[in-house]
Amino acid sequence: MSAALGDRRREKIDALAARAGQVPEGEGGVSLTRSAIRRLRRDPVAIIGAVIVVVFVVVAVLAPLLAPRDPLAQTLLGQVRQGFIPGAQDGFPLGVDQLGRDTLSRLIYGSRQSLLIGVVSTVLGLVVGMGLGVLAGAFGGWVDTLVMRFVDILLSIPGLLMAISVSVLLGRNQYALMIAIAVTQVPVFARLLRGSMLSQRDKDYAVAARALGVKRSRIVFGHVLPNSLSPVIVQGTLSLATAIIEAAALSFLGLGDPDISRPEWGAMLANAQEVLSIRPELAVYPALCIIVVALGFTLLGESLREALDPKFRR
């Protein structure tokens, strides 16, 4: 009896010993990206941020299915009178604007414009900014000086002022708006990437790669750049929030997309301003949307920063 027990124990030990040193589950390398995602999934703040972002993205994509009515149809125009706008009622859960158009449907369609402008302008700013940053960080010397002084000039002009100037310059249309916002993002990304690359360039692994005779271009793009990206990724997420706010601000100021067939939160806010004394909630809804979306991206960005930067890890 006891001998059998001993045998069984020995078998177990042998089995354990055989397993030792083997990869447990999910064989292969765990990249930093993958471990960052794993950390993100455990972070409640990241989850809240991600949920907000995902909800708005889904709403934007499925707007035609989700919106209860045509956002352009002036269905209740007949009830609108001087000094009176009908409030929430059956079929119009958030009421209508001064032209009798359903507010909820307009908000839902508005998310398309806001997100689109935010994403496109941020990506544009990211690409150009990273290009400048790589140029400065990789070459150094006079290239660095030239690029960074240019970036300093961009940076010295307040973001909104710059955006207004650019959109005035390029005319009133959707693309001008995107470019205008992108221009304000460029210096941020350029600076961030350059600084990050400079700090990585003299790291041991870069010197070790040089000691092994690896080409300079390969060191810059294969080693230094990938290690310099995480602050840029974080900034990109945070910039989405700023871009959406800026887009709304520009529309609010009347510099947005002139095409009224595309409802937009900033423009809705501007319109609601006219009837603020009668129906203040018409201003509250789009403002709330802008705030919540921006908050979603910010939360996500901040927790991304923590997930990607080991120093932030608690």
Next chain:
Amino acid sequence: MSAVGGAAGPVLQVEDLRVRFQRRGEVATHAVDGVSFAVAPGETVGLVGESGCGKSVTSLATMGLLPKRGVHVSGSVKLDGEELLGAGDRTLRKLRGKDMAMVFQDPLSSLNPTVTIGTQVVEVLAEHRGMKGDAARREAEDLLDRVGIPDPRRRLGEYPHQLSGGMRQRALIAMSLACSPRLLIADEPTTALDVTIQAQILELLRDLVQGSGTALVMITHDLGVVAGLCDRVHVMYAGRIIETAERRDLFARPRHPYTGGLLASVPRLDGGRGAPLTPIRGSARDTIPWTQGCAFAPRCDVALDDCLVEVSGSEVELADDGAGRQLRCRHPLTPAVPTAGAHP
């Protein structure tokens, strides 16, 4: 210049190497101040000294890895007779990794954390041996296997943080030896590792070097490493070599008071519990410029007035001391002193 055996001539010949760091408006620092040594094929040479004595700068200057701004390098560094100082970036890059390679102190920070081990090994193979795809992959696997990494195929797909310290250093050694370089410089390769792994890594280095006739320069502050590995040892202080000797000779009969102090300060197992350690007085900051006298004089127990230029009228020179030994000291220790120092 020390005598080097072998008809083929030295792999590495460093002559009167001087490295000066100077920033605008500041006083220059002479990190390396006229260092000469040579390493023959298959020979292992140790550069020993405490932090800041110039041993790492010597190795970086040899590899041409010092930054250009604010750094002045002069003298001569020849690899197989080819002058490296002043050689173009492209020439140096072709040599690095192929004919000369370097292993660094901290294996974790010397590997790119965002790229797999495999990619980093293959990169070296692609650069110098033009290998690609499956062939490169197989060769990388073979290299890892040769440096004693178990299950190399799996390790190739892993990231540096998934490997243990010893394994990372093995991977780095594998990368350094990918092209069987003529010269390998190891800059404190075991400092970041624990003692049992240290021994393994040293043994690995010795086996690899002896097998291929590679010249090895071992940079360390650890006399244990020197004792186990080096044929010839150069002791450095404040940017200059102060004593050169065969390993056995140096340990048996240190002549320079600094060498004696280094040996005496090694903790001894037979010293008994509670026996006080015998450190060298002061720190590396308590030096005087060589132009004013022996830099070690302020910390030296046997220094006399004529160690100072003021008194003697001349600098302390590195001179032949018989039996392949060189010494930069006016009042060398008698062989009896270090033994007495070890048992106070």
